[in-house]
Amino acid sequence: MLLSSRPWSLSSPPLRVPSPISTSSMTPPHSTSLGDVHFGIRPSSTSLGTEGPSKANKWLFFQLCPLLTLGLPKILEELFLHTFPLPSFLAKSDYKDLYGYFSSAAASVLDTAEKLGLSREEACHNLLFTTIFNSYGGAKVLFPGILKCLALAHPRLHSRLAEEIRSVVKAEGGKVTLAAIEKMELTKSVVYEALRMDPPVKFQYGKAKHDLVIESHDARYKVSKGEMIFGYQPLATQDTKVFENGGEFVGDRFVGNEGKKLLKHVLWSNGHETESPTVRNKQCAGKDFVILVGRLLVVEFFLRYDTFTAEVGTIMFGSQVTFTSLTKATSSG
Ligand code: HEM
Numbered sequence: 243m244l245l246s247s248r249p250w251s252l253s254s255p256p257l258r259v260p261s262p263i264s265t266s267s268m269t270p271p272h273s274t275s276l277g278d279v280h281f282g283i284r285p286s287s288t289s290l291g292t293e294g295p296s297k298a299n300k301w302l303f304f305q306l307c308p309l310l311t312l313g314l315p316k317i318l319e320e321l322f323l324h325t326f327p328l329p330s331f332l333a334k335s336d337y338k339d340l341y342g343y344f345s346s347a348a349a350s351v352l353d354t355a356e357k358l359g360l361s362r363e364e365a366c367h368n369l370l371f372t373t374i375f376n377s378y379g380g381a382k383v384l385f386p387g388i389l390k391c392l393a394l395a396h397p398r399l400h401s402r403l404a405e406e407i408r409s410v411v412k413a414e415g416g417k418v419t420l421a422a423i424e425k426m427e428l429t430k431s432v433v434y435e436a437l438r439m440d441p442p443v444k445f446q447y448g449k450a451k452h453d454l455v456i457e458s459h460d461a462r463y464k465v466s467k468g469e470m471i472f473g474y475q476p477l478a479t480q481d482t483k484v485f486e487n488g489g490e491f492v493g494d495r496f497v498g499n500e501g502k503k504l505l506k507h508v509l510w511s512n513g514h515e516t517e518s519p520t521v522r523n524k525q526c527a528g529k530d531f532v533i534l535v536g537r538l539l540v541v542e543f544f545l546r547y548d549t550f551t552a553e554v555g556t557i558m559f560g561s562q563v564t565f566t567s568l569t570k571a572t573s574s575g
Pocket of ligand 1: 379510532
């Protein structure tokens, strides 16, 4: 499968970014391009106009506000964001417009859903949810998270990535293919490591469906049916008993045979990285897609640039990365 094909050999001196570009203002693969990619119809060419992203953001805010911190006094945030659901009528008309887009742009997908015995309406709500919440919302957290890890890493890692990516792409005739990405050991490792250090979904809740015992390295905890369980992913993914220097970003951690053995402890998808989602295990259904787009981000970035510097902060529930310098690619691998 061909993912991109274009001239990628660039040569020019380092470039200071005149006005810093921030990941909160950069355009992720927002609902416009996602709509185009999934259904072949750009939302901006429909009655949604250019308002697709703002409507999607508003609806997302209503979904995610229990997790948000806006920097307001704690008492206000707890009361207005974290205690009661926000009244849904405030987002209803935006949702209706988004639904309208999906229901006509994805008509052929909905035809298939009907043939499979699903209700057209239910399938459309689900399609909207996976596109805007999982894909768009996920990318808004995933991409800045990967860039943050790269920004904080040693520039030597940037040169190693550029070297790997460009030499593999060159060997593939200048094309970014799935087979080429599969050969990029370091690139793959960097994406796994970013997801290990900074899993985009950190908090998880669930009610125990039956009595169970949860074990840690040195203790066992009885949980009774009906009890609410809360999990904080970084506690598991940065466990120093499993990962040497577990709290540190080590770009090549998953390279080589020994590195690969650690993959089963990468848990961002609500399951082990070595397992696959099924209808029974509640693992992220977009797991492989997420890994692929994460790798593509790194590949496309280091085909264009040798290195970069950035300021790193936090915004809402993710990282904010503000580029302060970009050095254009000086070699073709
Ligand atoms: C960076 C992006 C993403 C992250 C971090 C992520 C993470 C997760 C996590 C942690 C869960 C488990 C939630 C729970 O039950 O506690 C989950 C479930 C799920 N994800 Fe993702 N996801 C992402 C993108 C996607 C995409 C792109 C899709 C599909 C297009 C998708 C589809 C799903 C579905 C359908 C489930 C529910 C699975 C089930 O309950 O059986 N996700 N995801």
